[in-house]
Amino acid sequence: MRNTGGDRVQEAVAGCVAVLRTATDRDWEGVKAGGLTWSCRDTAFHIAEDLLAYAGQLAGRAQDRYVPFEIVPEDGVDNAGVLDVIETTGALFKATLHTTSREVRAFHPYPFRNANREGFAAMGIAEVLVHTHDIAEGLGLAYEPSAELCEFVLTTIFPHVRPGPAPWPTLLWATGRGELPGRAPVTQWRWHNNLVLPADRLTLEGVTPAAAADLHEGGDGGFEWVDGEPFEGTRVAAGLLLKAYEEGVLRPEFGVFVLVRREDGRAVGGMGFHAAPDEAGEVEIGYDLVEGGRGSGYATEALRTLSTWALARDDVRRILAKVEQDNLPSQRVVTRAGFTKVGEDDGLFIHELRG
Template identity: 70%
Template sequence: MTDTGGERVEEAVASCAALLRAADGRDWDGVRAGGLEWSCRRTAEHIADDLIAYAGRLAVRATTAYVPFEIALEEGTGNTGVVDVIEAAGRLLSATVRTTPREVRAFHPYPFRSANREGFAAMGVAEVLLHTHDIAEGLGLPYEPPAELCTWVLTRIFPHVRPEPDAPWGTLLWATGRGDLPGREALTEWRWNNNLVIGTERLTLQGVTPAAAADLRAGGTGGFEWIEGGPFEGTRDAAGMAVSAYEKGLHRPEWGIFVLVRREDGRAVGAMGFHGVPDEEGRAEIGYDLAENGRGQGYAAEALRALAEWALARDDVKLLFAAIDRDNAPSQRVVARAGFTRVSKELEQFGNELADRQGELRLYSREK
């Protein structure tokens, strides 16, 4: 999985430019863009503004706020000039995405206040596709971008949206309040969702998107650089669970899988995550898996402490638990170092009965 998103930005901009150049002689100022309050002209200028803003944030690696600049077209710029600016801004974002290291994150307010190069590429593509749709609707022109491009966006910044494999464009329009899908209520509010990253002294826990999970499940790297021997089989199994949840519309990214990446060299050493969202009583199960060459260095305990503290700081979580094979003493020591304690024998017996494991599991928990 080596697609950083630069080519996708160029593909989206090309589809936008083709439509706008075909409508060059039309009045863009006097027509509203679809359901927006903006005119078609203002919406086209907004596309360029977003593309250059995303490129700027990635280029300077802004971490706390927007980069304080905007573009202004020269007075008298016609429709052709607007399209030229969109294409130029698109190429600048594409080039920035291609040349930004994978570990770099820059400021974006929603939902976790940062995005990586792939996230900025996906947001840029979404802005281009959706606002080109708005303009096309205002001008009464047909427009439908490539299905693969829509799927690419959905699997990166709409991980909470159940996909419609036969209608990715319709799904993207529905997810952004622009269309209807059979069996789903229309949306009046929406947000895209960049992945969550939790930092520790030596690691970053990086939320895995459905696209990365699918690649891991298929035997790929998920877009990460792994140490020798990684990813281990448990990581691929967890990725498969994440993909299954996504396809059913049950995936909630902050309750999925995280890859553990070393700060010193940007290499992944393992994965950790939840088996699903907290239940009605605020309980969630947590698990982890390290490549063999990443074990014995304290990475699992360090990551588990951070992930547990993040989860237990939330109002919807009261208790975390981990189920570990009886004979896996190293893993039991990891959870103990992370503040987990073994549950009562009665609860442990109940857990084994639920899992049909006949006493093979040791259950540990950590509460608020």
């Protein structure tokens, strides 16, 4: 799983331009784009603005706000010229994605105030797809992007949305533009970039359903692993995350995190929650490290970081960690992280940490 999203951006832009070029001789200014208040022309230029803005966020490594710039079309530019701007900004965005390292995160407000290159790629593609739909609807054109593009968007920035019968109608429904059988209409929506928690020597990077699917199927999830691949427990946890996503019960921040070393950007293990907190505020945590990442205190550091984050929330009061009775290194990890042994269950020691 090494696609940075740039090729997908190019595909989305090409599909947008191909369908809209069939109607450049039409009046775009006097026609509203689907259910929007914007005209088709304003919506088309908005696509270009978004593509360049996202490129700017990543290229400028913006951390606290949007980079304060905008683009303005030349006076008298025609509809074909607007499409030229979309193609150009799409190419700039693609190049930025290809040259941005996996560890880079830049400012975006939803929901954790940052996103990585895959997140920005998915947001840019989403803008292209849904707004091309809006314009096509206003102009009476037929348009449907590939299922693969829609699935990339859904599994990257809509992890809280249960998959529907097909990716395109699901994306339209999730963005308030369509209906799905058995689901209430969406009137307000936001996409959901993955949570990242900084530690001392590590970064805990939340796994998206897209990355989880790749891990579960034997891939690397988009990470460079110290031993070449993750430990088996991480693949199992990714499968459980994927199952929760498919059932529509995934709360992404209570999923799986990959532990990435700051010094070289390489992954040393996985850690995460078995499920979201129950009504009593109880949640169980688990972890594993690849062999090359053991013996350096990474698991303890990550467990302290993730536990501190969880217990700072109103919906978490108690964290459980169940460790095999003969696994002395793991018992030392939970003890150093502040957990206390409170019982036994089927060959496991039960440890807890309370807020």
